[in-house]
Amino acid sequence: MNGPISSRPIFSANAGLIGGILLVGALALSAVLLPVDRRLPMEICLVLAMAQGWNLLCGYTGLLSFGHQAFIGVGAYTLFLVVNTLGISPFLGLAFSAVVSAAVAVVIALLLKGSRDAYFSIGIWVLADCLRLLVGQWDFVGSSQGMVLNAPDIDPATFGDAVFWAALALVLVTQFAIFGLLRTRFGLGLMAIRDNETAAASVGIAPGRSRVIAFVASAVICAVAGAIYYLSVLYVDPAGAFDIDWQIRILFIVIVGGAGTLEGPLIGTAIYFLLREFLQDHGGLFLIVQGAIAALTMLFAPQGLWGLIQARTGWQLFPTKWVTQ
Amino acid sequence: MSFLPTILNGLMVGGLYGLFGLGLAFAFGIMRIVNIAHGEFIVLGAYIGASLLSVTHMPLPVVIALVAVVTFGLGWALQTVMLNRMIGPNPVPAMVATMGLSIIIRNALVEYYGADIRAIDIGPLQDEGVSIFGTSIGVLPIIIFCTAVLLFVLMHLLLTRTTLGRAFRAAADDFEILETLGFNRKRVYAIAMGLAVTLSAIAGLLLAIRSSYSPYSGVERLLISFEVVIIGGIGSLRGSFLAGLFLGVVQLIGLRINPNSGPLFGHLAFFLILLAQQANLPGLFIRRRT
Amino acid sequence: MTLLELEHVDVFYRDLQATFDVSLKVDEGETVAIIGANGAGKSTLLRAMIGLTQCRNGRIRLAGEDVTRLRCDLLARRGVALVPEGRRLFSSLTVEENLLLAMARARKGPWTLGRVYELFPAMKEFRSHRASDLSGGQQQMVAISRALLTNPRVLLCDELSLGLAPKVISEIYACFDGIRKEGVSIVLVEQDTVRARSASDRLYCLLKGKVRLAARSSTVTPDAIRDAYFGETHA
Numbered sequence A: 001m002n003g004p005i006s007s008r009p010i011f012s013a014n015a016g017l018i019g020g021i022l023l024v025g026a027l028a029l030s031a032v033l034l035p036v037d038r039r040l041p042m043e044i045c046l047v048l049a050m051a052q053g054w055n056l057l058c059g060y061t062g063l064l065s066f067g068h069q070a071f072i073g074v075g076a077y078t079l080f081l082v083v084n085t086l087g088i089s090p091f092l093g094l095a096f097s098a099v100v101s102a103a104v105a106v107v108i109a110l111l112l113k114g115s116r117d118a119y120f121s122i123g124i125w126v127l128a129d130c131l132r133l134l135v136g137q138w139d140f141v142g143s144s145q146g147m148v149l150n151a152p153d154i155d156p157a158t159f160g161d162a163v164f165w166a167a168l169a170l171v172l173v174t175q176f177a178i179f180g181l182l183r184t185r186f187g188l189g190l191m192a193i194r195d196n197e198t199a200a201a202s203v204g205i206a207p208g209r210s211r212v213i214a215f216v217a218s219a220v221i222c223a224v225a226g227a228i229y230y231l232s233v234l235y236v237d238p239a240g241a242f243d244i245d246w247q248i249r250i251l252f253i254v255i256v257g258g259a260g261t262l263e264g265p266l267i268g269t270a271i272y273f274l275l276r277e278f279l280q281d282h283g284g285l286f287l288i289v290q291g292a293i294a295a296l297t298m299l300f301a302p303q304g305l306w307g308l309i310q311a312r313t314g315w316q317l318f319p320t321k322w323v324t325q
Numbered sequence B: 001m002s003f004l005p006t007i008l009n010g011l012m013v014g015g016l017y018g019l020f021g022l023g024l025a026f027a028f029g030i031m032r033i034v035n036i037a038h039g040e041f042i043v044l045g046a047y048i049g050a051s052l053l054s055v056t057h058m059p060l061p062v063v064i065a066l067v068a069v070v071t072f073g074l075g076w077a078l079q080t081v082m083l084n085r086m087i088g089p090n091p092v093p094a095m096v097a098t099m100g101l102s103i104i105i106r107n108a109l110v111e112y113y114g115a116d117i118r119a120i121d122i123g124p125l126q127d128e129g130v131s132i133f134g135t136s137i138g139v140l141p142i143i144i145f146c147t148a149v150l151l152f153v154l155m156h157l158l159l160t161r162t163t164l165g166r167a168f169r170a171a172a173d174d175f176e177i178l179e180t181l182g183f184n185r186k187r188v189y190a191i192a193m194g195l196a197v198t199l200s201a202i203a204g205l206l207l208a209i210r211s212s213y214s215p216y217s218g219v220e221r222l223l224i225s226f227e228v229v230i231i232g233g234i235g236s237l238r239g240s241f242l243a244g245l246f247l248g249v250v251q252l253i254g255l256r257i258n259p260n261s262g263p264l265f266g267h268l269a270f271f272l273i274l275l276a277q278q279a280n281l282p283g284l285f286i287r288r289r290t
Numbered sequence C: 001m002t003l004l005e006l007e008h009v010d011v012f013y014r015d016l017q018a019t020f021d022v023s024l025k026v027d028e029g030e031t032v033a034i035i036g037a038n039g040a041g042k043s044t045l046l047r048a049m050i051g052l053t054q055c056r057n058g059r060i061r062l063a064g065e066d067v068t069r070l071r072c073d074l075l076a077r078r079g080v081a082l083v084p085e086g087r088r089l090f091s092s093l094t095v096e097e098n099l100l101l102a103m104a105r106a107r108k109g110p111w112t113l114g115r116v117y118e119l120f121p122a123m124k125e126f127r128s129h130r131a132s133d134l135s136g137g138q139q140q141m142v143a144i145s146r147a148l149l150t151n152p153r154v155l156l157c158d159e160l161s162l163g164l165a166p167k168v169i170s171e172i173y174a175c176f177d178g179i180r181k182e183g184v185s186i187v188l189v190e191q192d193t194v195r196a197r198s199a200s201d202r203l204y205c206l207l208k209g210k211v212r213l214a215a216r217s218s219t220v221t222p223d224a225i226r227d228a229y230f231g232e233t234h235a
Helices: A012-032 A039-061 A069-086 A092-111 A117-137 A156-182 A185-195 A198-202 A208-234 A244-257 A266-279 A281-299 A304-313 B004-031 B038-056 B062-084 B094-112 B139-161 B164-178 B185-210 B215-234 B237-257 B265-279 C042-049 C072-077 C093-103 C113-119 C121-126 C134-150 C166-174 C176-181 C194-197 C222-230
Strands: B130-131 B135-138 C002-013 C016-027 C031-036 C057-062 C080-084 C154-160 C185-190 C202-207 C210-216
Touching: A012 A156, A039 A156, A039 A208, A039 A244, A069 A092, A069 A117, A069 A208, A069 A244, A069 A266, A092 A117, A092 A156, A092 A208, A117 A244, A117 B215, A156 A185, A156 A208, A156 C134, A185 A198, A185 A208, A185 C176, A198 A208, A198 A244, A198 B237, A244 A266, A244 A281, A244 B094, A266 A281, A266 A304, A281 B062, B004 B038, B004 B135, B004 B164, B004 B185, B004 B215, B004 B237, B038 B062, B038 B094, B038 B215, B062 B094, B062 B185, B062 C080, B062 C093, B130 B139, B130 C080, B135 B139, B135 B215, B139 B164, B139 B237, B139 C113, B164 B185, B164 C072, B164 C080, B164 C093, B215 B237, B215 B265, B237 B265, B237 C176, C002 C042, C002 C185, C016 C031, C016 C042, C016 C057, C016 C093, C016 C185, C016 C210, C031 C042, C031 C194, C031 C222, C042 C057, C042 C154, C042 C185, C057 C072, C072 C080, C080 C134, C093 C113, C093 C134, C113 C121, C113 C134, C121 C134, C121 C222, C134 C154, C166 C194, C176 C185, C185 C194, C194 C222, C202 C222, C210 C222
Parallel strands: C031 C185, C031 C202, C080 C154, C154 C185
Antiparallel strands: B130 B135, C002 C016, C002 C057, C202 C210
């Protein structure tokens, strides 16, 4: 790694295109191969989107959140509330999920503005737990019983497909929006903050503002993905929507795949769902294996699988790194 | 109805919360490691203790001692096998690794013991009560509270009177210099983690004797521990103890007002204090150093 | 007899090479000064001597034994002690607790609490103070005492005079005669060349990580030191 840093990043539009084509191809293939039941591909899309959103925060700003289930719950409950009370289309309701979750994220950012590292990680976890308990007390949304989506104009024949396309659209928009974002000055600033906050601040990057933007973006992505997921099952309850298991899933995917890369969550998602398909008959074992893989990854490959591959080969499907020559 | 019994009970639970926080703060203060599996170790203490009690019928103090030995070994092993390789300026690897460990322990407990909520029955002592200030208080909670206070006193003596305790405090200040005085840093860390886990596991067992527990109790107990640490400050025994009492009282009063609120009131009180700290007001129990 | 010996040592500070092919030796009971400008690699070399930084190439021997790869705490227990730059006392401990901690893993030897209080009588008055509440000179007394209480064979002193008033520096250096009497070897790292020369038997001058001068302190000329220190050549 010795030698001067090149004045231009060695990334061409081509390399990004390769990653994009691979991703679209894989998703389209899964959609074609599973034409009848699109629940699994839908879930894959949603979990991948959540992972990318969380990765934007953890991998690119170094803020490790254990509380993103809060946004999944907020997104889902917002959707159910506006659809049931205003009678609008569920897909229009997703816009409300995005706006409300952004507002919640800004409030949380203000609450936790002085909290770093573990303080942030667990502070947001406590907040998510507060939201779970408060929603569980709120009779209007069915308290701990949860609520059913009241949308009479849903056509059962096409609804499943519509939800799947919404999920696919979300993950593609997420992947390419984050890819685009990271290649701007803002993205470079984020990475600079993660690597050396003091140095970044000294060249005029505002660490606080950049972090808040990344935080709100990750919250909105998780909220919309959560809303689509609970839309697909037409039912939401606080224990499920605010479940720490959502966070564990996301964390596993990003950490094992490789935080701070756009390819990592792709690999992580693949591993997660393969593992789940193989172990789905042994619920407890699946979770134990998940925990063990996460811990072992931290021990032997803290950069994640894609980090290992990248270190060996230098490959970048979604190139965002300025490479030294 | 008087709130006095609620407050007294809250104080007595709070002593255990103080121990939870002390264990977490101990590892964080000395090694800068946040042990996300802390709550699971608290629950593990209860399960190990309950198994020993039901299988061997040994007296409670002996069981507590055995739980202490076993969980000390677990903490030692955790630090030696895993966390000593993750020491460094970046706190994320250790947090993720212990998060993974917490998932393993929680689900292993579910697999082995089942997910149902349990309570430990230790016989007739459970029902005895005495009258204090005109209200009846259980003998058992008083004994448990006294045990918690005793553990705090022992920790205080350990930290101020023994070489090991001084080494812990010195390691928190400057571990390199401690090494130049001939101390093996990783061994000091392993003992510290062993002690942190032991304290929490004993407190977890004591809490399980006076209330209920399940494999899923770990998350709530981790959050309580964390709240104690933030309210009470790191590196202050008195701060941890008082913060534990405070949270215990808040939580039990909250449960009196709304029996379904769970730890909600504790969380909210914690956030009020966090906000006050961020506004640079003095903490409730600690004077902030500027 | 040679006590501490470095052969062709390369030490890195993170990814930067701090010393290049440094060889030096310290005899038993001898005081050796290592001088050089800021960034010459002096402190990094001291860190290598006590094992806080591993050297990438070369050998370190202590009393003939190869200790190149030995961990810091094991080196300390074999008789290497450090008075670190900036004193680095344990700030949440009292003065006496700092000293007691040093005695816990100490080798057998002449230094006891009583002896260091004899060496620095003033220390008795603030023995129960927190280390963070002391003045720089007071901290330096505690730092030296703490290192001595491990009963070292070789005492490594990093920039003793840094940030202290001249009068205090003189007092600190005055006590070195008492320390030397116990037969301990001393390595002094200093930027103050005059002080280093007068306090040492021999001196090495580092320039950009390389030994530029190795000489007897009593015979070396100030000009030779200046040339080695600044890297000038009279061509």
